[in-house]
Amino acid sequence: MKIKSQRDFWSGLMFVVVGVVFAVGATNYSMGTSARPGPGYFPLILSILMALLGSFVLFKSLTIEVEGGDPIGAIAWRPLLVIVASITVFGAALPRLGLVITVPILILMTSLAGDEFKWKGVLATAVVLTVGSWAIFVLGLKLVIPMWPWFVG
């Protein structure tokens, strides 16, 4: 068997797996009856539908010829990993280090995701955005965000 459409094959597989996982999960909750549906009733119906649709997409991807094979193409590993890592670091750092330190860290990190990295530009952006986000979010919108690291405040 040859895969005729890469994108459809993998999305079909994703749908089937998600459907099965949710269906197995739904069996942990009470089904109830049609007259008195329990918490597991609706999720079970949905996950079965999901798995069915997924297998249909999967079946199609193996049988119907698509021009060019619909390849997924190169994965942009660098932006993907850098952005995800930056968000995670932001979440971990903000409550401990405060806005003043976290924002420059985030800007420095995310800037690594692009093709170009120029120190001058990145540092300028970091300064502007740190001041800007303080002005907009803390001063303007009066949101409660830690400003300084724990050892200062």
Add this chain to the structure above:
Amino acid sequence: MDLLGNLALGFGVAFTAQNLMYAFFGSVLGTLIGVLPGLGPVATIAMLLPSIYSLDATPALIMLAGIYYGAQYGGSTTAILINVPGESSSVVTAIDGYQMARQGRAGAALAAAGLGSFFAGCVGTVIIAAFAPPLTELAFKFGPQEYFSLMVLGLIGAVVLASGSLIKAIAMIILGLLLAQINTDVISGTARYSFDIPELTDGIGFVVIAMGVFGFGEIIANLGMPAEHREVFTKSVKGLWPTKQDFKEAWPAVLRGTALGSLLGVLPGGGALLASFAAYTVEKKVAGASGRFGKGDIRGVAGPESANNAGAQTSFIPMLTLGIPPNAVMALMVGAMTIKGIQPGPQVMTSNPQLFWGLIASMWVGNAMLVILNLPLIGIWIKLLTVPYRFLFPAITLFCCIGVYTLNNNTFDVYMTAAFAVVGYVFYKLSCEPAPLLLGFILGPMMEENLRRALLLSRGDWGTFFVRPLSAGLLAAAALMIVIVLLPSIKSKREEAFQEE
């Protein structure tokens, strides 16, 4: 006249200094993100949701609405000047608008787009004011069966009229519905799919999903593409007023575009994108051999631009009257209303008349502001186009992060968003449209509640959905839509219509 009385109330609300300010702010921000490619209204509205905690409901919604229709104006500017549609609804505008700009008629194209949009916006506002009350009345006759069927119709409609594979889109809806099942069951109090993580028992915030998938997913996808070369027609914008000949050609196109857009906007899944595609096709047909389409025909700008603005306006109708969002932006508006403690649905008009009519009136005000903003200030917007993406994406990332964090002052949400950024990129790579997922996610809890209530009332008889005439009609309409789309002749037309995307 009820209509006049209501509109008077609305304008009274819209013309207070505070609300004018927020309408202005929203429109400017909308134009800004419309001009900047790589940042859409969905991500922006999601980003701003936390900020509305400190606002009243009316100014908050006025601002968010301004962002949505402001983006339609801004999107056309980039489409005409640099052949990069800032918004997906301006894709067709780029075809003829860019050609006009290359011939030195950028001013005429921008004016046609701006004035056409303004006219369409005015008509759209009147249509909302006229049609919302009767629809609301109808909605009060709805039982849980009707609501369930209506949501089925809404979700199916949303994917039938969208681009891409139909089955995958339906699967994405169901994925959204399933993700919405991660919560505590309202009826029995059972925590579902929470894996004993306390944050998950409250469910995943829809801002987390919207931001992860639409905001970060898009950034990663944009960065993965090679930097493109852009040709900006900055200097050639002069002679803003179209010639007499331009006017003569453009106004029928504006009328047709407005009519088409208003109609398509109301349909579930409609809104701006579909309206502009349909209008372009119609204009091409109407012009026939006399048209210079693809070579800078003003009708190819005026028609779709009027249509997308009219569609953007009238897509508020199902959201405001039935509480059912027809597209992803409206889904976020529903979320915004919920944050402000307003249950979306037919009762909004009677329980919050100030909000309802004020929002409608503010759309007209906002449209008027946009014409003023866009035509004379076009130079400023063009300047913005020269800001490189390497300055933009760290800023977008930062605002998204702060937005998610402040939503609940919770870092768990930030980590979840990081996870959904990966999911969003996977969707992008597998060409799975994320918008249906968001709709399903928003409607999930409502759908389950209505389904279970209907089954409870009918003692477990699924036939109840087919026996009640209104409910049966809605389901039949949904089935009909699927059948029509699957017909071979329509199917090829549909693929043709979306191939330019």
